[in-house]
Amino acid sequence: MATNKDESDTAENLRNEEELEKALCVLAGSDPENCSYSRGYVKRQAVFACNTCTPNAAEPAGVCLACANKCHDGHDIFELYTKRNFRCDCGNSKFGEFKCQLIPAKDKENVRNHYNHNFNGCYCTCDRPYPDTDDQADDEMIQCVICEDWFHNRHLGCTTVDPEELQEMVCEACMNKAPVLWTYAAHFAVSPVIRVSHPEEEEEEEEEEEEVNVEDTLEKEDVSEPSQSEYEEPSTSAECTKQEEVANRSSPCKRTHEEMAGGPAKAASETVVCRLKALQAKGPERQRQGAVFWPYSWRAELCTCVSCKRIYVTAEVQFLMDQSDTILAYENKGLEEPFGQHPLMALMSSMDRVQQLEVIYGYTELTTSITAFLQQCAAEGKTVTVEAVHQFFEELRARKRRRTNAGYQ
Numbered sequence: 001m002a003t004n005k006d007e008s009d010t011a012e013n014l015r016n017e018e019e020l021e022k023a024l025c026v027l028a029g030s031d032p033e034n035c036s037y038s039r040g041y042v043k044r045q046a047v048f049a050c051n052t053c054t055p056n057a058a059e060p061a062g063v064c065l066a067c068a069n070k071c072h073d074g075h076d077i078f079e080l081y082t083k084r085n086f087r088c089d090c091g092n093s094k095f096g097e098f099k100c101q102l103i104p105a106k107d108k109e110n111v112r113n114h115y116n117h118n119f120n121g122c123y124c125t126c127d128r129p130y131p132d133t134d135d136q137a138d139d140e141m142i143q144c145v146i147c148e149d150w151f152h153n154r155h156l157g158c159t160t161v162d163p164e165e166l167q168e169m170v171c172e173a174c175m176n177k178a179p180v181l182w183t184y185a186a187h188f189a190v191s192p193v194i195r196v197s198h199p200e201e202e203e204e205e206e207e208e209e210e211e212v213n214v215e216d217t218l219e220k221e222d223v224s225e226p227s228q229s230e231y232e233e234p235s236t237s238a239e240c241t242k243q244e245e246v247a248n249r250s251s252p253c254k255r256t257h258e259e260m261a262g263g264p265a266k267a268a269s270e271t272v273v274c275r276l277k278a279l280q281a282k283g284p285e286r287q288r289q290g291a292v293f294w295p296y297s298w299r300a301e302l303c304t305c306v307s308c309k310r311i312y313v314t315a316e317v318q319f320l321m322d323q324s325d326t327i328l329a330y331e332n333k334g335l336e337e338p339f340g341q342h343p344l345m346a347l348m349s350s351m352d353r354v355q356q357l358e359v360i361y362g363y364t365e366l367t368t369s370i371t372a373f374l375q376q377c378a379a380e381g382k383t384v385t386v387e388a389v390h391q392f393f394e395e396l397r398a399r400k401r402r403r404t405n406a407g408y409q
Contacts, residue, residue, distance in 0.1 A: 033368055035102035036064040037088040041112055044330045047083040049119040051076040053095050060119035061089040071101045078121045082330060083148060084319060086113055116149055123150040144291070145327070146174035146317055151291070158192045158290030167328055168294045175292055178315035180308070183279050186286035188301050190293040275303035299323060369396060 030036070030046040048068040052075035054061040067090035068077055091100030093108040100106060121129050123141065128134075130141060130150065141150045145168045153159075157172055175181050299320055302308070312318040319325045373392050377384050 030065040032065050032069055035066050035088055035090065035100060037090070037100070037103045037106055041085045041087045041110075044082050044084050044325070044327075045086060047080045047086055048072070049078040049080060049121070051078060051121060053098050054119075057117075057120045059094045060115040061092070061094040062086060062113065062115070062119060063090040064088040066102060067091075067100060078119070080118050081143065081148075081150075082327065083114075084325060086110075089113065116147065118149060124152050125155050126152065142169050143327070144169055144171040144174055146170055146177070146320075156291035158292075167296050168298070168326065169291055170294070171291045172289065174317075175288070178312070178317045179288075180276060180311055180315075181292070182286055182288050183276060184298070184301060185292045185294075186284065187279055187282075188294070188298045189286075190295065192287065192290055192292070272305055274305045274307060275301075276305075276308055296328075299326070366396070 036042050036045055042064075046065045047062040048065070049060065049062055050068075050072045053072065062080065062083065063072060067088055071090050087110040088100075088106075089095070089110055090102075090106075091098060091104060092106045092110070117123070117127060123130050137152075137154070139152045139154050141152055142156070143150050149171070151169075151171060156169075170181065175185070300323070302312075302320060304321055309318070309321070312320060323329065369392075374384070376382075377388070382388070
């Protein structure tokens with residue numbers, strides 16, 4: 001029994017350490033000292049919301065890591081993890097008379113920022129806070145990579161095997177926002193297990209759908225020249241010709257006499273084949289229900305022809321074509337920082353999330369200030385005396401008190 005308890009404690013400690021390291025990676029990928037406003041709409045950064053300064057749900061606002069640390073120290077802060085293409089709002093018109101201490105002069109509003117109910121401390125389709133003191137269920141929350149809202153696992157409309165091993169999730173609402181993703185999901189996403197209220201009826205329906213799909217597949221294999229109109233919208237004659245040639249070709253390396261005899265312009269145009277249309281023609285269609293979990297490399301499977309790029313832009317999901325947009329890429333950047341392996345990891349393992357953030361902020365400010373102090377002494381040729389060190393720390397404490405009492409003054 002003691003051995004089992006020790007193994008359980010070890011596993012729990014490893015999970016806590018992984019969670020803490022992940023949190024440090026998120027913060028390490030952002031600048032803790034300088035307001036990110038001057039960098040414009042940052043590709044991805046840690047974002048926070050201040051309930052003390054912007055409690056009005058009709059006027060959501062977000063601040064960068066440095067402003068959360070320096071301008072809003074001691075305030076009621078919501079940690080929002082990371083957001084894409086976001087510009088720091090600290091001190092703009094949404095904050096009334098409150099001004100950013102790092103960059104006081106800012107535009108009244110950042111019109112390209114996107115907000116959701118996360119900025120008011122609510123998450124998921126249930127619109128509940130996190131952590132939720134009224135919710136006793138032991139349930140993880142997973143972030144959608146498109147809308148960037150967080151969802152309880154039980155509210156995703158589906159279940160998957162080991163979802164923590166999967167890199168990205170797209171909620172059902174965002175899948176419907178960009179419906180072409182359902183086609184890719186049928187071929188590259190993890191097979192769904194839809195959660196419904198009547199499991200027995202759903203199983204019978206799934207069996208019937210599987211039988212229909214098998215019959216459709218056999219019929220398509222028996223037909224030597226399948227009709228493209230059954231699977232997609234009308235396209236140009238050149239596209240149809242190309243798709244028929246691909247379907248009838250016995251080997252992907254062979255070319256017909258017409259292809260070899262065609263001019264350079266024709267050959268160049270025929271090399272651009274829309275992968276989406278090829279997948280739509282291949283079938284079968286995936287059931288459009290529930291969130292979708294994707295493996296590591298799914299974004300690389302998206303077609304990037306001109307027509308598909310227009311589809312992504314219209315649906316406002318063009319960032320899916322960018323591999324560096326992923327949370328994984330951002331966290332890997334944070335892993336390159338030395339903080340993730342710091343001995344403070346052991347100290348903070350027993351703290352809650354708020355305490356961990358306070359320690360991280362304090363440690364970052366302390367190390368930066370000490371470095372600046374020693375560099376100044378070296379530049380001025382001064383000897384570092386005990387009195388000078390005492391004075392240095394007294395100034396740090398005074399700065400801390402001024403920030404705490406600043407508020408709306």
